[in-house]
Amino acid sequence: MVRLAENKHYSENKLTQSLPLPLKVYLPLIQHLGKICNPEVKVGDTVSLGQKIASITAHVYAPIHASISGKVVAIQDWPHPVLGRAKAVVIEGDGQDNVAEFHLLDQQEIDKLTAQDLRKIVLDAGIVGMGGASFPTHIKLNPIKPLDTLIINGAECEPYLTADARLMVEKTPQISAAVALIARCLGVKDIYIAIEKNKPEAIKAFSGAPGIKVKVLPSDYPQGAEKQLIQNILGKEVPRGKLPFDIGVLVQNVATVYAIYEAVYKGKPLIERIVTVTGSCLQNPKNLLVRIGTPIKNLIEFCGPLKEPPAKIIIGGPMMGIAQYTDEVPIIKSSSGLLLMNKNEAKVGDEDPCIRCAACVRGCPVGLLPCQINLASERLLWNLTREYGAGDCIECGICNYVCPSNRRLLQTIKRAKLEVIK
Ligand code: SF4
Numbered sequence: 109m110v111r112l113a114e115n116k117h118y119s120e121n122k123l124t125q126s127l128p129l130p131l132k133v134y135l136p137l138i139q140h141l142g143k144i145c146n147p148e149v150k151v152g153d154t155v156s157l158g159q160k161i162a163s164i165t166a167h168v169y170a171p172i173h174a175s176i177s178g179k180v181v182a183i184q185d186w187p188h189p190v191l192g193r194a195k196a197v198v199i200e201g202d203g204q205d206n207v208a209e210f211h212l213l214d215q216q217e218i219d220k221l222t223a224q225d226l227r228k229i230v231l232d233a234g235i236v237g238m239g240g241a242s243f244p245t246h247i248k249l250n251p252i253k254p255l256d257t258l259i260i261n262g263a264e265c266e267p268y269l270t271a272d273a274r275l276m277v278e279k280t281p282q283i284s285a286a287v288a289l290i291a292r293c294l295g296v297k298d299i300y301i302a303i304e305k306n307k308p309e310a311i312k313a314f315s316g317a318p319g320i321k322v323k324v325l326p327s328d329y330p331q332g333a334e335k336q337l338i339q340n341i342l343g344k345e346v347p348r349g350k351l352p353f354d355i356g357v358l359v360q361n362v363a364t365v366y367a368i369y370e371a372v373y374k375g376k377p378l379i380e381r382i383v384t385v386t387g388s389c390l391q392n393p394k395n396l397l398v399r400i401g402t403p404i405k406n407l408i409e410f411c412g413p414l415k416e417p418p419a420k421i422i423i424g425g426p427m428m429g430i431a432q433y434t435d436e437v438p439i440i441k442s443s444s445g446l447l448l449m450n451k452n453e454a455k456v457g458d459e460d461p462c463i464r465c466a467a468c469v470r471g472c473p474v475g476l477l478p479c480q481i482n483l484a485s486e487r488l489l490w491n492l493t494r495e496y497g498a499g500d501c502i503e504c505g506i507c508n509y510v511c512p513s514n515r516r517l518l519q520t521i522k523r524a525k526l527e528v529i530k
């Protein structure tokens with residue numbers, strides 16, 4: 109664990125505001141781990157808000173929904189915040205927000221939902237892990253072993269980000285209702301919400317929430333990583349190569365839980381999310397409710413003017429986020445933050461050779477050899493990266509942070525991880 113400058117002061121007390129409707133949205137057909145979806149609309153089609161526009165027959169996927177009403181004007185390659193480029197459905201808005209018909213459940217029907225019903229609602233709503241992982245949530249709600257513990261992850265340990273903190277304060281009853289529903293459907297007895305001590309308002313909001321134990325964590329990084337959370341809260345270790353459900357635990361990010369609430373109680377698919385727009389380059393950092401597919405230039409303009417040109421634009425936080433090359437790139441389901449860093453904050457510059465100082469090895473919270481995986485990955489030696497345990501990397505970015513040679517360790521390890529778990 110490392111102690112980082114938190115830099116949450118830019119936005120932590122800013123109430124969530126809705127970003128005005130974009131004129132166009134760019135909805136990538138892949139916003140999840142798994143198979144890319146196929147479009148179910150064509151150019152010229154009129155679409156309603158919340159209408160399903162892309163899906164696929166596969167096990168691991170999440171459908172995509174229109175985040176504004178209007179007309180499909182293109183299906184084309186477009187910048188993607190994680191993949192660089194990907195095919196996207198482009199919708200030109202009509203400014204009307206004409207809503208597709210959602211089937212609304214009454215409280216009696218909600219009280220009778222089974223685990224299978226819940227999974228279907230979550231799948232139909234296109235919900236994925238919104239803390240950055242993008243793993244389809246309906247699969248996480250279908251563990252192959254019985255669960256005894258549910259941990260709601262409200263740690264938000266990445267510096268600068270405050271979207272989850274705002275959500276916990278502004279939507280406490282809704283999150284509590286969804287937590288109770290998930291726990292009932294999955295037969296879970298023990299429920300925790302994990303919150304770092306730097307979020308006193310959120311801690312207060314959940315103190316006394318029925319059936320939920322609040323676990324206050326130190327503000328260390330990466331406190332919010334699943335395996336670290338489980339170790340800290342339950343004192344249990346998830347063995348290397350295993351997942352939390354192997355030891356009877358389910359961890360859900362707090363924004364994902366809120367999306368489940370919206371799907372169950374309002375029949376609403378995942379078409380918007382809270383994004384922290386922050387950094388020293390911005391005059392007015394904010395927490396914004398943003399339609400999925402909105403280009404980041406809209407967010408920057410709304411939080412501007414710029415105090416100085418950014419040296420680096422990151423979607424996500426400074427440790428795990430991904431630097432962007434264009435402001436045309438859209439917000440997707442997993443985009444929790446948009447960070448504009450000046451040249452003093454951004455670690456820009458050339459890579460130097462590894463000096464074998466082992467700082468990355470000492471810093472790695474899961475005991476990997478980042479320098480070795482990096483070298484193997486650069487040489488495309490995927491079997492060797494597997495032997496070094498690349499698949500267990502939690503993508504925390506500490507190795508990058510501590511490396512005196514400015515090596516791009518995380519980027520190459522992420523690439524290796526994709527190859528290893530293909
Ligand atoms: S190898 Fe992965 S888990 Fe280890 S420090 Fe680097 S990013 Fe974090």
Ligand code: SF4
Nearest residue numbers: 462463465466468511
């Ligand atoms: S921290 Fe950087 S320089 Fe040091 S061993 Fe790791 S990769 Fe090499």
